[in-house]
Amino acid sequence: MSVIAEDNVRGRDVFKDINADDEDSHPTEMESLCMSCYENGVTRLLLTRIPFFREVIISSFSCPHCNEANSEIQSAGRIQDQGICYTLKVQSKQDLNREVVKADSAAVRIPDVEFEIPAYTQKGSLSTIEGLLDRAVVGLEQEQPARRAADPEVAQKIDEFIEKLKKLKEVEEEFTLIVEDPSGNSFVENPVAPQKDAALTVTRFKRTAQQDMQLGIAAGEELEEEPAGNDLDSMRNEVLQFNTNCPECNLPASTNMKLVQIPHFKEVIIMATVCDECGHRTNEVKSGGATEALATRITLRLTGPSDMSRDLLKSETCSVLIPELEFELGMAAVGGKFTTVEGLLVDIKNLIVGKNPFLCGDSSFEDRVDKLKLFGKKLDKIIAGEMDVHLVLDDPAGNSYIQNEYAPDPDPEMTIEKYTRTFEQNEDLGLNDMITEGYETQ
Template sequence: MSILFFVQGSTRLLLTKIPFFKEIIISSFSCPHCNWTNTEIQSAGRIQEQGVLYTLQVKTKEDMNREVVKSDSASTRIPQLDFEIPAFTQKGSLSTIEGLLDRAVMGLEQDQPIRKATDPAVAEKIEEFIQRFKKLKEVEEEFTLIIDDPSGNSFIENPFAPQKDTALTVTHYKRTPEHNAALGIEVEEEENDEKPGNDLDAMRNEVLVFNTNCPECNAPANTNMKLVQIPHFKEVIIMATNCDSCGHRTNEVKSGGATEELGTRITLHLTDPSDMSRDLLKSETCSVLIPELEFELGMAALGGKFTTLEGLLKDIKDLIVSKNPFMCGDSSTADRAEKLELFGQKIDKIIAGEMDVHIILDDPAGNSYLQNVYAPDPDPEMKIEKYTRTFEQNEDLGLNDMKTEGYAEK
């Protein structure tokens, strides 16, 4: 007769806020009797508006030290091994690339003794697979790591920030009904018998208010929405949320029109501090480039914004420097902190008019705008280019699979 003994360990919970991923709960379990420990994370904030797909080309051992936030709704793939960890099969974790691989190896090794006794052939194949996995840790050959998270709450570190990471590709996408069902999100379709024209007229003449939750403290709040006509441009929808509980304020801009036939690239040469007061509309599909700093901010990083050029630069500085989770704690290194601090100082010099730079707004959807202070005459310091989108850009915008004609055909 066997007797089972159950002893108690201790679990510690820490609610912490990471600006890129809202709030997370870190749980750490330890047992003083057998010394077993385990650490997990789970999102304490809301699900993001879009899913995110990270594709990393691992080329050096330094890449193995990149930090990774992987939520429980994220799937992980390594195409070279034809290996996949499906979503919801592992708890969320805060680790490194190497730690992610170690965790996968531990999962494969867990039942090997039983397999060797019951099915030696399968055990041998899995052992060969484990050895291939261990070779990946030594980066004897390049491989691709793909993390696909419909909730948008996963992240792979860019060690070269604020510069662009050539080995890392980040793609935001709209969730499918299947993704929403897996995440437990219900999308209700409301029937509206009123004519669209009447709805637009109502939006033009009044501020619409609807109930929502604060993105910071999740308390009930109100979001104000207004349709605004930007001179010499088009109509946009401005949404602003104010939370009476925590004081958080946020605003977001959505285009009021359709996707343009051509993309737009706006280049402004900053020649005077007064340029900082130019009105600016950055849609969620617009990327921002500063060639002199070798800096590129990808689409959807700051969402849609209606602000000034100075406001955009301050938001970029806050995102890269002030609110960067890898600037503090164990994640911070002297070299990284110094590099990002220097980047922040350069942004301050641009705002003060002490640096001669160019600001480029590149929007494949053509829904971004930068004020021309000489309107209706051309601006000598601003260049506006229209271009034909590539297949990849149409794919990112979801236009390749969109069909709007021929539904009546048999």
């Protein structure tokens, strides 16, 4: 039997990448009481990372006495700042193999057949789209014998609905799957990563007060009155510090925050967290100003190693595109960052290639491995100045920036385009309530 020792928690990363060659990556086992026969069974815990997502805890229980078995998945991270909604157009049987992380707080809908799994009615799960459909069918079939005896008419209608769900697995017609999670901890796989998935739309939204209450987030708490000397001018001249929890090991840590003026741009808030226990470091940047009236699209042509040292501000609402690689990174994928062009490209490589456990072991697919490794090599060439490409920052909030080395004169390698946000972009930014009646979408 394996146990989680304290030295595995403090100072070490307990969330392992999936690797068939790692002898220490086996699940942790512990005895647990079976709630069916009240004999002892075995619970297995696996702490791992999901590529392009975050850390999760996968647990399974089995009882050798009565053969009771179940499994569930829980997010090991905090509740995200925004909720998330995945909308997938299922067009072929291959789409049914996409992996899906469904948190407890996620609702799953298939509007084509008026089907919904409400939030908090199922435990979290790691499955595929086909697995979600199978689980729904099994759940509906369980009570059918009792329904046929008590109300044959209702049982007949449920039988017809079960047939509809089973028919979806044949994918004779396209249907839409929606996974909406206020906690932001659910996930639908993009099998063509790092390219953009044309069939999958990912949107983030601000939670309502009711959703915050359901997640157990305190709402309506009164903010403590700020000390008289804690005004904006004093904040510009000092580093503020407040206590928080490490996002990696969840032990107490401290976050430093400072207002910084970026030349020829605006003020931003830089926050950095360092954990003394496990050594984890994060930095995040938030705009110090309001959402701009127009969205901004910045296009920089990278022509050599000197461009790698340009300062770059990527807000959390900004998407990153490299057209020559057919690559698009959606908003909030790497959070807000104040770094350099090289720093952003390194972060993208680490996210797509370096931290992807599906590149090793028996869980890998050869064509996907080759594609992602080739993508990593192309990024290395760009960083070394051996490949000319265009780097595009598309920010609906207008709060992103790339340094102009010719300032205050125009930069011949950079174009900045201002454009009117679409209705959907305003929806993502939570601005539609403030839009006037005469607003026109593009």
